[in-house]
Amino acid sequence: MSAGLAAISTGFRGIARYLGGVLGADAYSKYVEFHREAGHQEPPLTEREFWRDRTDRQDSNPQGRCC
Template sequence: MVVAVADAARRVWRTVAWYVNGVTGQSRYAAYVAHERTRHPDHEPLSEREFWRAHYAAQDADPGTRCC
């Protein structure tokens, strides 16, 4: 019984963490690296810092529907 509750709590925690990482964008870099490794194995992916700089530069260049 205690093990089942602990397993359920772990599943809930992982689900919440997954959701928060998706909403905040934290999972974007991991998705980028996975894409680069599968689609472009001969190309070294950007560092996390370089990735976010390029990401924000692209957002600033084309703000889309953002208000600010």
């Protein structure tokens, strides 16, 4: 019975990760990973700075948004 619950729990976590990706919740972690791999010398933006910059860019250039 516990194997079934573990499988269900794993399934829900997978769905949550997928939806987080679709909604952009993982954008900051992707940014930090890209920043590290690209070899930038300056430190990455803080999470707060990242979301502010992203929101400002979307507000000034709304063409790619559905709503």
